[in-house]
Amino acid sequence: MNRDLPGGLDAMVRDLLAWFAARARPLPWRRDYEPYRVWLSEIMLQQTQMDRAVGYFERFTARFPDVASLAAASEEEVLKLWEGLGYYSRAKNLLAAARLVAARHGGRVPDDPEALRALPGVGPYTAGAVASIAFGRDVPAVDANVERVFARLFDLDLPPREPATAAFIRKTAAQMIPPGKARELNQALMELGALVCLPKKPRCSECPLAGRCEALRLDLVFERPVPAKAAAYIPLEVATGLLVRQGRVFVQKRPATGVWAGLWEFPGGTVESGETPEQAVVREFMEETGLRVAVTGRLAVVRHGYTRYRVALHCFSLRDADGEAPQPALHAAQEGRWAALPDLDGLAFPAGHRKLIDRLGRDIPFPGPALP
DNA sequence: TATCCGTGGCC
DNA sequence: TGGCCAAGGAT
Structure with a gap:
């Protein structure tokens, strides 16, 4: 200087x-x-x-x-x-x-x-x-x-x-x-x-x-000016899944407060340490919906950022693990819905989930049997 | 000290 | 088009 x-x-x-x-x-x-x-x-x-x-x-x-x-x-x-x-x-x-x-x-x-x-x-x-x-x-x-x-x-x-x-x-x-x-x-x-x-x-x-x-x-x-030390980005591994029944995927509306208030999402959550993304999505589905699910495929890893986080969103296709398949509980949501692929365009999703949806049917096949 | 606060223009 | 930025202050 x-x-x-x-x-x-x-x-x-x-x-x-x-x-x-x-x-x-x-x-x-x-x-x-x-x-x-x-x-x-x-x-x-x-x-x-x-x-x-x-x-x-x-x-x-x-x-x-x-x-x-x-x-x-x-x-x-x-x-x-x-x-x-x-x-x-x-x-x-x-x-x-x-x-x-x-x-x-x-x-x-x-x-x-x-x-x-x-x-x-x-x-x-x-x-x-x-x-x-x-x-x-x-x-x-x-x-x-x-x-x-x-x-x-x-x-x-x-x-x-x-x-x-x-x-x-x-x-x-x-x-x-x-x-x-x-x-x-x-x-x-x-x-x-x-x-x-x-x-x-x-x-x-x-x-x-x-x-x-x-x-x-x-x-x-x-x-010049030399930028301030960039706020340290926090890498975040997140898992989510598409549970499909009869061609419709389960989505839930987030609570009215907190991050992404009122937006729709596929159930899921943070991958904890010592846990694989597959294990995380199964655990999160149980916690949030009470449903036992099994992973049937890896759909994509969507990368995006929000605030100071850099998220790797691991996306899976899922099936019901039990023969009996009750309706999902709403432990982490105010509303749930079974949506056909076109229905998703009418709902508001966080950016990472929206990226996944936009790729569905393009380079990612919509899981499960064809839509009715 | 880091984080939040709002919006529109920019590439 | 989404991520970044632009004549700061309060907590």
Whole structure:
């Protein structure tokens, strides 16, 4: 990592501010930088793309033009205006914070980073952003854009969230601020990240800092920022089976809570240690349905992922092990059904089971005798 | 510290 | 087309 600044910070800041003055997008809250509007924009932009947030901002400020009107609002109406934007706790926190501002700060958004930080929904980034952009306080505002710009500019060879890297970024971001110019500089860094220093498609030929970018000089732009250590994926062996009677396969609807709530599935479950997938599917059928089944064939191993798991789904064809074949119990489901192959298309399955279904009748034969 | 929270665009 | 990502914060 090169922490020396080619040409020095001053020249870099000068070029960056000139670029921002020329290229800054005319956003609604940039008209007058009214603190309430800046604050609202920062909340709406958390994990949300600009194009999507602007329309919501216009509708929201038309209905709630200031802290007082928002503080007097019902949560229901605030949520209605937030509908579709996602991360709804932002809306609830915003309303709670507006009421706090009305009660404790006389309806004026505080200009102090610490006071801002105390408001619900305001973290380190948003506190710095509002203090600098709305009030011109000389504090940094480091978001993912700034992290990416710095990672490339200084060729940082550790992930931006690493403590040492984060400290360097924050310290440098603070040092770069010309006195009284934090509003412009912080926005310029973020704007550069949003318009030019893009994650997958950097536009280095348009970058005002290209001549000072260490990653570009070393042809490492696409290697920066270094991704954080990927959350360790947990390999999971899962077994499931198709029990067919008279051309129909048993499926069950999962409970209303928990993972895949309300989705349909073939019974099955995790392969425990010391257990083969065949043994697991027989055991799981007994536990979940009370049925004694026997494996008649291996259909496929479907690989898929969800959240942090990487699943190998072992799929078997099954038959009733007993002559007598009672109806399945529902120990792990709210509903059961015997479904013909075409019926499965009308039910919602988790991705792994859906992959299996999509292959049935194509490269995997539907087990048992032909459909009636 | 890791995980959850929502949605739409992207390739 | 499904998996990944995008102006974070709370727990």
